Amino acid sequence: MGADTLEERLERLARVRLACLPTPLCDAPRLSEELGVPIWLKRDDLTGIGLGGTKVRALELILGDGLARGCDVLVTGSGPHSNWSMLAALSARRCEMASVLCFYGNRPSDETGNLRLVQGFTGATVRFSGDLARTSVDALIEEVAAELEGRSHRPLVLPRGGAVALGSVGFYLGAREIREQADRVGLQAPGVWLATGSCGTQAGVVLATATGELDRVVGVSVSRPVAECAKRVHDLATAASGLLQLPAPDLGSVDVRDGWIGPGYGISSDEGQAAAALVARTEGVLLDPCFGAKAMAALVESVRTGQEKGPVVFLVSGGAPTLFAKDIAL
Numbered sequence: 001m002g003a004d005t006l007e008e009r010l011e012r013l014a015r016v017r018l019a020c021l022p023t024p025l026c027d028a029p030r031l032s033e034e035l036g037v038p039i040w041l042k043r044d045d046l047t048g049i050g051l052g053g054t055k056v057r058a059l060e061l062i063l064g065d066g067l068a069r070g071c072d073v074l075v076t077g078s079g080p081h082s083n084w085s086m087l088a089a090l091s092a093r094r095c096e097m098a099s100v101l102c103f104y105g106n107r108p109s110d111e112t113g114n115l116r117l118v119q120g121f122t123g124a125t126v127r128f129s130g131d132l133a134r135t136s137v138d139a140l141i142e143e144v145a146a147e148l149e150g151r152s153h154r155p156l157v158l159p160r161g162g163a164v165a166l167g168s169v170g171f172y173l174g175a176r177e178i179r180e181q182a183d184r185v186g187l188q189a190p191g192v193w194l195a196t197g198s199c200g201t202q203a204g205v206v207l208a209t210a211t212g213e214l215d216r217v218v219g220v221s222v223s224r225p226v227a228e229c230a231k232r233v234h235d236l237a238t239a240a241s242g243l244l245q246l247p248a249p250d251l252g253s254v255d256v257r258d259g260w261i262g263p264g265y266g267i268s269s270d271e272g273q274a275a276a277a278l279v280a281r282t283e284g285v286l287l288d289p290c291f292g293a294k295a296m297a298a299l300v301e302s303v304r305t306g307q308e309k310g311p312v313v314f315l316v317s318g319g320a321p322t323l324f325a326k327d328i329a330l
């Protein structure tokens with residue numbers, strides 16, 4: 001019997017269908033004219049769960065695997081306005097799985113943005129660490145998982161941001177979707193630009209460069225030092241490549257840009273807000289302040305300094321609820 005193909009391996013993955021796919025790849029004529037290079041927008045803000053977002057691609061596989069293993073409660077966390085946590089809890093609920101969300105700090109007096117959606121629609125149990133350090137969430141997740149196991153539950157435990165290899169396989173599928181759409185509209189060797197936080201998204205797209213399906217990907221760090229990002233992206237992409245028996249990427253091929261975090265992770269920056277205003281004015285598309293806006297600011301500068309010559313596919317990765325958050329804390 002011959003070896004199985006990649007398509008067969010992908011077909012065998014347990015997956016719950018959550019997203020409306022493919023999301024549109026739209027040209028951005030007025031933005032392209034203003035910047036002088038062809039820009040296309042990959043509209044993952046339109047994945048169709050909650051207010052959208054790329055993370056739904058990861059959740060399709062993560063929840064599919066969890067359900068196949070008999071897990072009955074999802075446990076994850078981050079800051080109270082995390083896009084990831086809200087989407088994870090909402091998607092779990094759609095699969096009839098309960099969830100516990102662990103947030104750092106104390107319950108804010110004002111419940112806006114994602115926290116409002118978590119409270120109103122996900123049915124999640126919310127726990128606060130009482131400690132302002134973001135890393136305090138990691139210990140709380142473990143504590144909650146142990147409590148649940150003690151009560152004979154089978155928790156599906158996921159780290160902050162959902163950065164696990166299986167999730168990156170979901171983002172790899174998204175990268176293949178970009179490849180197909182780019183081919184259909186005749187885009188030659190587009191550079192894929194995206195925001196990088198917990199690094200799972202970039203890892204999935206990097207995997208598509210290792211297979212030769214995409215030419216280049218540029219991640220813009222909105223949270224961590226670039227060396228840490230590059231290592232995390234490489235580790236996750238390598239682990240994802242192992243799951244699919246694909247070639248692993250070189251660390252040297254991981255391109256993460258520095259200098260765009262602004263005042264801090266989860267806090268809007270002046271450059272980011274200017275870039276978001278440009279995209280709203282030219283294309284009527286809204287970028288979230290913590291990820292998309294900052295990545296777009298980096299792209300605008302790269303184009304204006306003549307480094308990025310296009311064509312570019314910019315990933316609009318979601319985060320709409322944070323447009324309505326009073327004090328964003330991811």
Ligand SMILES: Cc1ncc(COP(=O)(O)O)c(C=O)c1O
Pocket residue numbers: 053083084161163195196197198199200201202288291292317318319
């Ligand atoms: C809207 C949005 N865009 C981009 C990202 C970054 O993705 P990753 O954490 O996989 O690097 C996130 C992460 O939470 C996000 O919420």
